Amino acid sequence: MSSRKMPSPTPLLDQVTEPRDMKRLSDRQLRQLADELRRETIDAVSVTGGHLGAGLGVVELTVAIHAVFDTPKDRLIFDVGHQCYPHKILTGRRDRIRTLRKGNGLSGFTKRSESPYDPFGAAHSSTSISAGLGFAVGRDFQGSDDHVICVIGDGAMSAGMAYEALNNAGALGSRLIVILNDNAMSIAPPVGAMSKYLARLYAARPLQDLKSAARNAVDHLPPPLREGARRARTLVKGLVPGATLFEELGFSYVGPFDGHDLSQILPILRTVKERSDGPVLLHAITRKGKGYRPAEEAADKYHGVSSFDVASGTQVKSVAKAPSYTKVFADALIQEAERDASIVAVTAAMPDGTGLDRFAKRFPSRMFDVGIAEQHAVTFCAGLAASGMKPFCAIYSTFLQRGYDQIVHDVALQRLPVRFAIDRAGLVGADGPTHAGSFDLGYLCNLPDFTVMAASDEAELVHMVATAAALSDGPSAVRYPRGQGTGVEMPRVGQVLEIGRGRIVKEGTQIALLSLGTRLQECLAAAERLDAMGLSTTVADARFAKPLDEALILSLAREHAVLITIEEGARGGFGAHVLHLLAERGILDRGCRIRTLTLPDRFIQQDKPEAMYAEAELDRTAILAAAEAAIGLGTIERQPEIVRLHRLRE
Numbered sequence: 001m002s003s004r005k006m007p008s009p010t011p012l013l014d015q016v017t018e019p020r021d022m023k024r025l026s027d028r029q030l031r032q033l034a035d036e037l038r039r040e041t042i043d044a045v046s047v048t049g050g051h052l053g054a055g056l057g058v059v060e061l062t063v064a065i066h067a068v069f070d071t072p073k074d075r076l077i078f079d080v081g082h083q084c085y086p087h088k089i090l091t092g093r094r095d096r097i098r099t100l101r102k103g104n105g106l107s108g109f110t111k112r113s114e115s116p117y118d119p120f121g122a123a124h125s126s127t128s129i130s131a132g133l134g135f136a137v138g139r140d141f142q143g144s145d146d147h148v149i150c151v152i153g154d155g156a157m158s159a160g161m162a163y164e165a166l167n168n169a170g171a172l173g174s175r176l177i178v179i180l181n182d183n184a185m186s187i188a189p190p191v192g193a194m195s196k197y198l199a200r201l202y203a204a205r206p207l208q209d210l211k212s213a214a215r216n217a218v219d220h221l222p223p224p225l226r227e228g229a230r231r232a233r234t235l236v237k238g239l240v241p242g243a244t245l246f247e248e249l250g251f252s253y254v255g256p257f258d259g260h261d262l263s264q265i266l267p268i269l270r271t272v273k274e275r276s277d278g279p280v281l282l283h284a285i286t287r288k289g290k291g292y293r294p295a296e297e298a299a300d301k302y303h304g305v306s307s308f309d310v311a312s313g314t315q316v317k318s319v320a321k322a323p324s325y326t327k328v329f330a331d332a333l334i335q336e337a338e339r340d341a342s343i344v345a346v347t348a349a350m351p352d353g354t355g356l357d358r359f360a361k362r363f364p365s366r367m368f369d370v371g372i373a374e375q376h377a378v379t380f381c382a383g384l385a386a387s388g389m390k391p392f393c394a395i396y397s398t399f400l401q402r403g404y405d406q407i408v409h410d411v412a413l414q415r416l417p418v419r420f421a422i423d424r425a426g427l428v429g430a431d432g433p434t435h436a437g438s439f440d441l442g443y444l445c446n447l448p449d450f451t452v453m454a455a456s457d458e459a460e461l462v463h464m465v466a467t468a469a470a471l472s473d474g475p476s477a478v479r480y481p482r483g484q485g486t487g488v489e490m491p492r493v494g495q496v497l498e499i500g501r502g503r504i505v506k507e508g509t510q511i512a513l514l515s516l517g518t519r520l521q522e523c524l525a526a527a528e529r530l531d532a533m534g535l536s537t538t539v540a541d542a543r544f545a546k547p548l549d550e551a552l553i554l555s556l557a558r559e560h561a562v563l564i565t566i567e568e569g570a571r572g573g574f575g576a577h578v579l580h581l582l583a584e585r586g587i588l589d590r591g592c593r594i595r596t597l598t599l600p601d602r603f604i605q606q607d608k609p610e611a612m613y614a615e616a617e618l619d620r621t622a623i624l625a626a627a628e629a630a631i632g633l634g635t636i637e638r639q640p641e642i643v644r645l646h647r648l649r650e
């Protein structure tokens with residue numbers, strides 16, 4: 001019997017269906033509304049799972065922004081957007097908040113198509129100031145007096161893109177309000193000089209500019225923060241009380257202030273709203289997970305949670321039938337690093353998500369968390385490789401997109417042996433299209449001298465990590481999906497694979513399924529059905545998207561009536577390169593029946609994985625349908641003899 005308590009009454013929240021309903025509330029009522037909003041957020045996420053800590057950290061800021069400004073006319077842009085659940089509850093989506101991250105439900109991030117209160121979509125970090133400046137300059141051209149407010153976390157502020165935007169905003173001088181939500185947390189504790197700098201700021205600079213509007217922040221921070229501020233103050237005594245970095249960049253700076261104290265936040269926002277000049281940065285000190293003890297006490301502040309029991313905070317954990325690909329990767333890398341001291345590992349602010357936290361426990365000096373800085377991570381690895389080290393750059397497929405020019409210009413062009421460990425390759429479920437690892441095959445297989453591998457199960461992943469470790473002749477990448485493996489027997493040690501060699505998993509004679517990656521299991525299931533229909537089916541695991549196993553592909557095409565490639569990636573990846581090969585070798589001239597199954601040329605919205613694969617037409621049913629279409633003569637059951645007639649002969 002779940003000990004879930006019924007959610008507490010929310011009399012004020014029940015009266016707020018749109019932010020304009022907040023205009024008539026007193027400051028005291030806004031404080032009550034914030035408490036109710038926090039409880040509703042906790043209750044909703046206890047049902048849906050998702051990103052909890054970040055949203056709890058901005059409840060008061062969200063209430064204050066919507067109470068003071070006139071959204072959606074005034075544009076409110078959240079950075080990353082994982083903290084937007086309280087915002088969605090206040091902006092007409094409370095009735096659907098328990099559909100968060102579900103099929104046909106609300107997105108877990110801000111999304112333009114979902115609401116006018118979401119003027120700009122997010123999910124990848126550090127985009128809010130650039131987007132906000134775009135809105136501000138557009139507003140100026142249109143002669144409007146609207147406000148643009150960006151809420152960006154201290155983690156997101158560690159990415160280069162944020163500085164590019166600050167630099168430009170300070171130079172342009174457009175009216176722009178940037179609220180730095182400083183909770184001294186990224187997903188993991190923040191890293192880098194910027195996080196140290198921010199700590200100094202709130203230690204040494206009592207509130208400036210708007211003292212009349214808010215009391216001296218440090219003395220009024222909640223005890224846990226105040227203690228930290230005092231500790232930091234002793235560390236940085238003698239700090240020159242000059243302009244902050246933000247002021248040097250052309251921003252007015254207001255802060256630090258307590259980002260949970262509406263008696264500070266409201267007057268600051270009201271004052272800033274009346275200002276009519278340039279960019280201003282408001283430095284709010286908050287706590288990730290604020291107001292929910294299990295989150296506040298957790299090391300990760302409940303950054304990302306599954307559904308949980310509100311009373312205890314205990315999360316519902318799915319029973320793992322096999323180790324996760326992430327864990328398998330980390331353990332395989334540790335095994336390689338045990339015998340090769342030149343192996344080092346780099347993450348961009350995601351040590352836990354990539355499994356490098358495990359590597360760091362074993363080799364603390366050989367793991368580098370560079371912050372949310374994928375571009376830097378890639379070129380940092382290029383430098384490491386050029387110096388003779390063996391860097392493994394572990395970045396999710398979707399986030400690696402952020403460092404693409406660095407991959408081309410700094411790694412591939414110089415043939416530097418950087419090893420890319422590409423987790424979350426393929427569809428990722430509840431995070432939806434912003435996080436899908438759809439494009440890495442396309443953006444890597446077109447690069448000369450790149451070796452691109454895709455693990456079909458967790459045992460293969462171990463071998464591919466060993467292969468990447470051994471491969472120093474140019475850059476390489478191993479891609480593998482989010483979630484658990486298949487439960488295959490695990491090898492004791494990784495075997496170095498022969499580069500560019502695939503493998504036949506099941507022999508057949510009429511139809512060939514050439515799989516890349518973990519769709520192999522679906523291919524084997526489809527092959528069983530095809531065999532039962534009298535169509536003898538071969539299943540091959542390509543293993544390498546680049547270099548292709550040309551001998552294998554040509555023999556499959558020549559010796560079968562139908563060849564179907566299957567990959568969990570967008571068009572322009574593995575299947576495209578197979579088609580290039582077959583075209584170049586004249587195989588297509590002879591009417592070879594080819595189909596290439598890829599992710600569709602559209603974004604797949606969040607849902608349960610099995611529903612997404614069905615929608616993407618990348619499951620066993622779709623493979624069967626593709627075989628039927630390739631035969632092209634009615635349903636397979638009725639025409640097995642015709643297939644035999646269509647077997648290609650040399």
Ligand SMILES: Cc1ncc(C[n+]2csc(CCOP(=O)(O)OP(=O)(O)O)c2C)c(N)n1
Binds near residue numbers: 053057083185288372
């Ligand atoms: C380009 C990019 N890299 C990595 C991530 C993964 N990520 C999501 S939230 C987050 C930490 C954000 O920290 P912060 O901005 O301080 O927000 P908080 O969670 O503390 O509210 C990271 C690294 C991302 N969304 N985008």
Ligand SMILES: CC(=O)[C@@H](O)[C@H](O)COP(=O)(O)O
Binds near residue numbers: 424428435
């Ligand atoms: C908000 C964000 O970008 C990360 O928290 C991401 O959602 C993590 O994804 P995984 O849950 O696959 O590690």
Ligand SMILES: [Mg+2]
Binds near residue numbers: 153154183
């Ligand atoms: Mg933070």
